[in-house]
Amino acid sequence: MLVPFTKKCMDCSEEDIFCFAFYCDRCGLEWRSAPVPFSRGGFSEVKDDEVLALLWADEHRAAFERANREAMFHFNHCCVCGQWVCDPCFHLSGDGPTDICIGCRDTAAE
Numbered sequence: 001m002l003v004p005f006t007k008k009c010m011d012c013s014e015e016d017i018f019c020f021a022f023y024c025d026r027c028g029l030e031w032r033s034a035p036v037p038f039s040r041g042g043f044s045e046v047k048d049d050e051v052l053a054l055l056w057a058d059e060h061r062a063a064f065e066r067a068n069r070e071a072m073f074h075f076n077h078c079c080v081c082g083q084w085v086c087d088p089c090f091h092l093s094g095d096g097p098t099d100i101c102i103g104c105r106d107t108a109a110e
């Protein structure tokens, strides 16, 4: 399984749906990926539990990779501390550098 890019990530997947939550490294704001239904490999019915578990694990991994990539667009990467933070935690406008988190901006301003 891929490592999530945020420090905290939660797997909200269930038996027939894949969903992941990512959290802002600074304030913990949650962002959830769009739920993806488990397709059972495209088979209408899978009788073998072992096969079903394998299919689930496979789709689960793929769904996580997708969610991880998608989540990156909802967070901002601070080039100073390396944290992934939400928009309110990111210094998007105003004076000074705009590619750092507000924590690093405050430190720089001191």
Ligand SMILES: [Zn+2]
Pocket: 024, 025, 026, 027, 028, 029, 085, 086, 087, 088, 089
């Ligand atoms: Zn935040």
Ligand SMILES: [Zn+2]
Pocket: 078, 079, 080, 081, 082, 083, 100, 101, 102, 103, 104, 105
């Ligand atoms: Zn920072």
